[in-house]
Amino acid sequence: MTQRVAAAPLPQPAKRGRSVDLPQTGWVKARERLAWLLVAPSVLVVALVALYPLFQSVRLSFTNARFGSARPVQYVGVDNYVRLFNDNTFISALGHTVTFTVVSVAIETVLGIVIALIINSNFTGRGVVRTSMLIPWAIPTVVSSQLWRFMYNQDNGVINDVLVNRLGVLSSPVAWIANATTSLPAIIAVDVWKTTPFMALLLLAGLQIIPGDVYEASTIDGANKWQQFWQITLPLLKPALLVALIFRTLDAFRVFDVVFVLKGAALDTITLAIYARQTMIDEQWLGRGSAASVVIFLCIALLVIVYSRLVRVEET
Amino acid sequence: MATTTAARPVIAGTSMVSGTRQWTLGKILNRVLFWILVVVIIFYTVFPFVWAVISSIKPNAELFSTPVDYWPDQINLTFYRFVLDNGDFLRALRNSVIVSVSTVVISLALGSLAAYALGRLKFRGRTPVLYLILSMTMFPQIAILGSLYQMITTLGLFDRLPALIIAYLTFTLPFTVWVLTNFFKAMPGELEEAALVDGATPFQAFARILLPLAAPGLVTTGLLAFIAAWNEYLYALTFTQTRARTVQPAIASFTGNTQFELPWGNILAASVLVTLPLVILVLVFQRKILAGLTAGAVKG
Numbered sequence: 001m002t003q004r005v006a007a008a009p010l011p012q013p014a015k016r017g018r019s020v021d022l023p024q025t026g027w028v029k030a031r032e033r034l035a036w037l038l039v040a041p042s043v044l045v046v047a048l049v050a051l052y053p054l055f056q057s058v059r060l061s062f063t064n065a066r067f068g069s070a071r072p073v074q075y076v077g078v079d080n081y082v083r084l085f086n087d088n089t090f091i092s093a094l095g096h097t098v099t100f101t102v103v104s105v106a107i108e109t110v111l112g113i114v115i116a117l118i119i120n121s122n123f124t125g126r127g128v129v130r131t132s133m134l135i136p137w138a139i140p141t142v143v144s145s146q147l148w149r150f151m152y153n154q155d156n157g158v159i160n161d162v163l164v165n166r167l168g169v170l171s172s173p174v175a176w177i178a179n180a181t182t183s184l185p186a187i188i189a190v191d192v193w194k195t196t197p198f199m200a201l202l203l204l205a206g207l208q209i210i211p212g213d214v215y216e217a218s219t220i221d222g223a224n225k226w227q228q229f230w231q232i233t234l235p236l237l238k239p240a241l242l243v244a245l246i247f248r249t250l251d252a253f254r255v256f257d258v259v260f261v262l263k264g265a266a267l268d269t270i271t272l273a274i275y276a277r278q279t280m281i282d283e284q285w286l287g288r289g290s291a292a293s294v295v296i297f298l299c300i301a302l303l304v305i306v307y308s309r310l311v312r313v314e315e316t
Numbered sequence: 317m318a319t320t321t322a323a324r325p326v327i328a329g330t331s332m333v334s335g336t337r338q339w340t341l342g343k344i345l346n347r348v349l350f351w352i353l354v355v356v357i358i359f360y361t362v363f364p365f366v367w368a369v370i371s372s373i374k375p376n377a378e379l380f381s382t383p384v385d386y387w388p389d390q391i392n393l394t395f396y397r398f399v400l401d402n403g404d405f406l407r408a409l410r411n412s413v414i415v416s417v418s419t420v421v422i423s424l425a426l427g428s429l430a431a432y433a434l435g436r437l438k439f440r441g442r443t444p445v446l447y448l449i450l451s452m453t454m455f456p457q458i459a460i461l462g463s464l465y466q467m468i469t470t471l472g473l474f475d476r477l478p479a480l481i482i483a484y485l486t487f488t489l490p491f492t493v494w495v496l497t498n499f500f501k502a503m504p505g506e507l508e509e510a511a512l513v514d515g516a517t518p519f520q521a522f523a524r525i526l527l528p529l530a531a532p533g534l535v536t537t538g539l540l541a542f543i544a545a546w547n548e549y550l551y552a553l554t555f556t557q558t559r560a561r562t563v564q565p566a567i568a569s570f571t572g573n574t575q576f577e578l579p580w581g582n583i584l585a586a587s588v589l590v591t592l593p594l595v596i597l598v599l600v601f602q603r604k605i606l607a608g609l610t611a612g613a614v615k616g
Contacts, residue, residue, distance in 0.1 A: 030517075030518070031437055031438070031439065031518055032437075032439045032440065034433070034437065034517075034518050034519060035433040035437040035438075035439035035442070036433075036439060036441070038429040038430055038432060038433035038437075039429075039430045039433045039434065039445055041426045041429065041430070042426045042427060042429070042430035042449075042489060042493055043430070043445060043448070045426060045485055045489055046448065046449070046452055046486075046489060046490060049464075049482050049483070049485055049486050050452050050455075050460065050486040050490075051448075051452075052463075053460035053463035053464045053467060053486075054455065054459060054460050054463075056460075056463035056466070056467075057459055057460055057462060057463045060462065060463060067466075115357055118350070118353050118354065118357065119354070119357070123350075123354075125354070128358070129354060129357060129358055130602070130606070131598075131599060131602050132357075132358045132361045132362050133357070133361050134598045134599075134602055134605065134606070135361055135362055135365060135595060135598065136361055136364075136365075137598075138543065138591075138594045138595055138597075138598040139365060139591050139594070139595075140546065140547035140549075140564055140567075140590065140591065140594070141547060141549060142547075142549050142564040142565075142567050142568045143564075143567060143587040143590065143591050144364065145568075146567060146568070146583055146584075146587055147364045147365065147367070147368045147584075147587065148364065150367075150368070150371070150580055150583070150584065151364065151367065155380075155382060156379075156380050156381065156382045156384060157384075158367060158384055161382070161383055161384040165382075165383040165384075166383075193360070193361075193364065197361050201606060205606075250454060250456075253456075254456040254457070254458055256458065256549070256550050257549045257550065260549075260553075260568075261549075261568045272458075273456070273458045273550075276458050276461070276462075277458065277461060277550070277554065280461060280462040280465070281461070281462075281465065281554055286462050286466065289462055290462045290463070293456075293458050293459045293460075293461060293462060294459065296456055296458055296459060297455060297456060297459040300454070300455065300456050301455075304451075304454055
């Protein structure tokens with residue numbers, strides 16, 4: 001999904017004495033039965049519509065399955081994976097995905113911190129700023145991609161108009177999306193616009209739990225604002241920053257919408273998700289396409305594991 | 317106004333040391349810089365949408381003029397009229413409403429039951445179920461695109477609305493369960509204990525006491541799930557073609573008479589129409605949304 005919640009630590013059952021914890025054994029059994037009765041529908045649906053297809057994707061990735069083919073499906077071992085890594089398009093899709101992820105998340109983090117620091121003070125109109133920052137997040141990615149495509153337009157887009165006619169920075173209008181050297185940066189700019197405000201709001205929430213007296217003490221000790229930022233703000237912001245960072249990374253790595261709306265499956269910007277869909281659905285190579293989607297899945301699983309390790313280290 | 321000392325220190329802007337209340341040149345500069353930055357932030361975040369609204373009410377000739385006209389001479393609603401007279405777009409709008417509402421209702425109905433059990437009852441298997449739900453909120457949609465497509469075509473659901481409802485449950489249901497579990501867990505424990513002592517069953521305690529109290533949480537979670545379903549593109553693009561098309565793929569594939577002539581007026585009008593309800597919802601529920609989205613992210 002396009003917007004996700006940052007995960008809280010796994011909720012522990014309510015503490016003893018606070019919970020529904022009456023001692024009778026009949027009660028305990030009844031409660032256990034009820035609990036499973038309540039959980040069962042959700043678990044069943046998740047198992048059927050998500051877990052089973054996931055298992056199927058992994059299985060298909062080792063076969064030569066093809067949509068609309070009468071040929072019997074055969075297991076081909078790791079052939080699909082070998083083929084992927086010998087395919088230049090796949091390699092460049094991997095490259096674009098990594099570039100997109102690293103660059104967009106880096107810019108969003110730095111800009112997000114700056115914006116969060118700016119609005120982390122009591123000033124009239126602060127509510128207006130926070131509200132305005134939710135707007136890019138709420139706009140569907142398809143719509144924001146179209147809005148930016150309109151602004152990027154070579155002949156009468158507002159971006160070229162400002163840069164060429166008003167500021168004179170450029171001598172002639174640029175075809176931002178069509179041009180292979182500017183297309184990926186232009187797409188990253190759209191993603192930065194859409195997700196930086198949200199990142200800033202997450203970080204703002206992190207900033208607000210830092211007690212003010214920490215700063216007072218260090219001011220008395222003669223630390224300047226810059227030192228305070230590096231020695232106090234950043235270390236105390238780290239938990240919130242880490243969560244925001246990893247969730248943005250997970251989202252960025254599966255990027256599909258913004259790139260596909262602006263460029264389709266064009267080779268200068270194709271990403272892993274677009275490659276996988278193209279192979280599975282348009283070219284009907286279900287087996288090979290599944291292998292590509294399993295690669296994406298594994299990369300994301302790896303990121304999740306690294307993330308949970310990092311958080312555990314933070315906690316100790 | 318004076319140099320209001322901020323409750324919390326910031327890099328630029330207000331100074332936190334409340335000693336001297338004098339306007340020094342440095343302070344004024346700081347203040348000016350601060351407000352410039354605030355204006356830049358607001359401009360940056362809202363401009364693209366505002367620009368879409370302005371452009372969508374321009375007459376067609378002005379829309380494509382060079383240099384760009386920044387303010388329309390007259391209001392022109394032809395693009396909106398065209399879009400709202402367009403059978404395909406109206407059907408897409410109806411489909412989006414049906415799919416998003418159904419997804420939210422099913423997710424909340426199933427999810428609140430599971431979340432109550434996970435948040436408030438002790439039972440064997442609770443932790444594995446929580447891990448399953450949490451991992452399902454993180455896995456990428458593309459990972460099941462092919463097998464889901466296969467499942468949908470086998471069931472004869474291709475280009476039909478139930479296909480999308482099923483597909484959307486893969487992300488809205490785990491999300492709903494996870495957020496509501498945290499919500500139920502945060503409620504005070506004495507609530508249902510009193511009811512249980514009075515002889516109510518745990519289910520009665522859930523239905524009569526906890527569920528009404530969880531209403532705000534249900535609203536927030538439902539709203540976030542609605543936005544996620546309304547904005548979804550990948551599944552909608554892949555599992556529908558014409559009759560079950562929703563607004564996102566419809567807007568992405570608006571075409572003009574030729575490949576090079578995009579009907580920008582219509583695209584922008586349609587974009588504004590499908591986004592405006594979301595923007596209004598966000599403005600009305602902004603506090604709830606912020607709380608819902610940041611819940612847990614910054615637990616100290």
